[in-house]
Amino acid sequence: MALMFRRLREISRVLPQVYAGTGYLRQDTKLFGSHSFPLPHLRLNNKKSSADTGGFAQRFSTVSETSHESLTEDDLLSFIESTLNNIEGPYHCWVNKIEDSKDFCRTNGVFLVLVGAFFDEPSISASSPVVMFEKVKALQQRYPTLTVMGFQSSSSIFSDAVRTRFVQIATKDYITFPILLSNKNFTEMTDGACFVVFKGFESPFLYYERDVDIGTIDEAIKNLVQRGENHNVMNKMKSTWAKQIEVIKEPPVSASLRNLLLCYPGCISVDEMANHLFLSDINHHRIIIFDDNGKILDCIGSSPGFEDGDFESAKLMRPAASFYHEAEDCLYFVDSENHAVRRADMERRVVETLYPICNGEKKDNSLWSWVMNKLWMKRDVNTKSEDLNSESFLFPWHLIKSLDNDLFIVNRSFEILWIMDLASGEIKEVVKGFPKIVEVCGRMIQEKSSLLKQIPGYWLQQFLGNNGLFEGITYAGLMSSLATFQDHVVICDTGDLPDDKCVCEVGHRVIKLSKESGLISNFHFSNFGILGLPYWMSSSLERVYAAGGVLSEVHIDHVQHFSLLPGRVDIQVNVDIPEDTELVEPLQEGCVWRQARGAATEVSGAESIKKSSEKVGVSQQWYDDLDTLAFSAQEAESTAEEGNTSDGNLQEDGVSIDCTVHTSPGTSEVIIYAVFYLRLKPNQNSNNSTEKKAARIADILNPKRAETMGKDPCAQFLMKSDRTLEELVFMKPLHVRVKLECRDHPKAVDDPNEIVLTESSIEVNVSLH
Structure with missing residues (x-):
């Protein structure tokens, strides 16, 4: 941008006036020197790349506004690049960004930045924030290698109100890309909400007015991506609906x-x-x-x-x-x-x-096709046009x-x-x-x-x-x-x-x-058992393929080790509910998921779930389907007779979850997932303010929440209420892993060749605090 300003200053000495229109600007960085006098602000709306001519076609619209700051295009690019590895600094903070995300490590990639649209009021026009969000999200889906971010200037970037506002935006509009907040004022450069596209943090970058057709941005991104990507890879990116090897992203801030x-x-x-x-x-x-x-x-x-x-x-x-x-x-x-x-x-x-x-291709019913469909989450469809446009x-x-x-x-x-x-x-x-x-x-x-x-x-x-x-x-x-x-x-x-x-x-x-x-x-x-387990806590097969820091490690609430003799093992998990909360209804079997790995075979839970009409987590079904495909029905029938499933038993001090496994010599692991539907107990203490209640719910929902930028946004969101928070129903997931080490089978005293079968019982005590 600064280079273009310098060129236009020189041109203005020769030409009486710069008219709005289309022209070509060459990218010779040593053509003109710098000048200190102010210029009319120019916003660039790129329409077509012209790499073969050494420049690109631009359409200029002049604005009778004078910039009083010396910020340039290079200043903005340098500032954004300097913040990529720091969640927070004296002049910036990131919201909606996973701290260990590797998305921004590709600084030589293509970037799409949505500038200044996050505090705008919605309206009925092609330039409304909702329309701008949708354009960015569509391009984000279309180009998996595209790095997408938002940029917003604000003088109060560290305030709780700003953080809460972004929680509302991310929840309503499902914003999955990170947003950079800065107390530096770049509005004179961007002249309000707009789209910015650039490659590798190098000048020049391309401005697009807020009401630009999505096809125009799509064409520019396609040209930039094609310069550094294999042609076959580009062919896979053309369809908006082909999601190949894709890990679904969700708004981290909410x-x-x-x-x-x-x-x-x-x-x-x-x-x-x-x-x-x-x-x-x-x-x-x-x-x-x-x-x-x-x-x-x-x-x-x-x-x-x-x-x-x-x-x-x-x-x-x-x-x-x-x-x-x-x-x-x-x-x-x-x-x-x-x-x-x-x-x-x-x-x-x-x-x-x-x-x-859908495409009318013959369906492949093989086991390998079934597994690949589960992992890849791909759907092939017939589309009339591979081009994006306003229709x-x-x-x-x-x-x-x-x-x-x-x-x-x-x-x-x-x-x-x-x-x-x-x-x-x-x-x-x-x-x-x-x-x-x-x-x-x-x-x-x-x-x-x-x-x-x-x-x-x-x-x-x-x-x-x-x-x-x-x-x-x-x-x-x-x-x-x-x-x-x-x-x-x-x-x-x-x-x-x-x-x-x-x-x-x-x-x-x-x-x-x-x-x-x-x-x-x-x-x-x-009747929450119909809903099954929340999808984000299940060990689904998709997590096996997750990479690049998109999915964080699964949180484990409790791990305990036992050394036992092989045989039948009855496991009882006693769960202590937080004293200031209560169960909305008793724990249902549909809210519990069990799995045994290694030298253990689970004989409770799965069999009755298969026979039940209740909804269970998709992960449980996938594992059950794999068991059906890999093992004989006789084995399933024999294990079904071994044990029975019982709902979580409600006790005075909490809930118990029962599980039975058969173990062989070696190591094994029993995984138990459950979800509890809770609410705060009615409190007679009038000093317990809405702020304290909101903070308590936020603690339960996310006990390890970050405190780097003021109060937790979830607590702030809950505080903006005149509703009784004791009525709010929320989920508390539980993830327990029981690790078993089993020695060899004991031998009978009378006959050394005879194996003695043993039965063991263990208790695991877990607190949801």
Whole structure:
């Protein structure tokens, strides 16, 4: 940037005026000398690379603003590079960044930086922050080797309010890339929110205005990546939906919040005849099915990814709006981060993809293909075009069924509408711009969003947030967050209100408004065993392939060693619940997972889980499937007779989990996972403030949280509430490993050739404090 300024200063001495237009600038760094007088600020909007000419085509737009700082392009690049290995410094701090991440070690790679968009207010336009986030995330998915980051100047980068704000942003918009905060002011260079692309921290870099078409940035990144990548590798990157050898990333800054029972429950639909409600638990990548009493009946989705299959093994990525098709007994829903429309057959309990259309290749049913599919998380689809543009089917959010059997699919910013044929899954028409969208389906949007008018004014302000800014249709942004059910209006409370609200709810709950009495109450959920174990604590096969510091080491709560004789071993794990908490309901078998490795064979837990209709973790199913493929049914039957599974036994001082294994001489390990659904006990002590309660919940959710930058953001998020924190249900995972060392079998006294079978019992005491 500084070099271009110097050239333009020299040119200005010869030419009377620089007109807006297209020109070529050569990259000779010794052509002109430096000057100290101020220049009009120029923002560069690169349209096409011209490597063969030694320069690149640029379009300039002049701004009548004078920079009073001597910051240059090189200053910004040098500053960003100097912060990569330091989470915090005197002039910067990183948020949403894994401390030991190796993503930024490739300083010679291609970088995409989103500048100045994180404190902007949302609006209905192509330049809204939501649209900018989606463009960056789409490019991040498309190019696995691309290094993506955010940059925001702020004078109060170390304040708790700023940290809390970024927790809200990351949770709502699912920001997985790190964001650099700086108290240095670079706004004079960037002139507001924009995109910046560069390679290897070398000048020049390319500016793109906030409303630039995504295809323009895509083309520039493709050209930069192609210069240093193998052509075959580039071919694998072209499809937006081909996720090869990909480890799913999630927002690190909101990791503690995922231990809440619900994490951004944003959309809901109903089947009144069957007394079913379908809740999109968006950041848990699942759809929860429950009844009017809050009893959980079923769950669609097991973990983040893109895979069809039965409800327990299907993978989703932030499912949003849905609608129940009564004639087909199917639930249609948009799978937002997978850029897909999917269908859940409620009778067969199977998830299928309606759009994009799958390749018609012959399916390989071999064992090796099964294992590879589990590891690679890849889905091949037919796409009409490999190019990204403003009409690409990206991040669908709202879903409405029309009277003529079409699907109206709208993104969150109401910038684009896709009209899809329900029968074939083909996109018939693309409508761009909010006014034109209103012409097509404005009446249906108005009908859904108008339900909010029944809510009393005080409560309406709680749920409104920044979602009522759509011109012409009030509360349009919340239309997928509410539904009528019997004599109630059911509303998803995500708690994503702006900072200027005097009162803010924690959210992450579902409430219901009685049309008759006007009373509002919460749904109190139960039957958590259906949900199984949280996907992030399971030792899934995908973790075997995780590399590059993307997945941190699995946290182990307790490890204990025993030396025993081989034979039957009964293990009892006694779990001490924190004294200021209580179980929401007794521990269910679906919330426990057991596995034996080495010289031990587990004979409790797995057999009854196979026979149970309850949902279990996908990891347990994979191991069970492997056992079925690798071992005979006779062996399974013999072990089934050896032991029985029992639910966690509720004791006065905690819970016990039972497990039985058969051991042989050698070393072995028994792994026990469990998840407890807790809440704070009602406290009669009036001195126990909301701040203390929030801090206590944050301690339980993340006992090793970093304290490097003020208070924990999770605690700060919980503090912004007038809701009773004792009502908040949260999960506490448990990971126990019991290591067994078994000597040789003892011999009978009368017959040295006879092996004596032994039985042992051990207790393992664990505290969740």
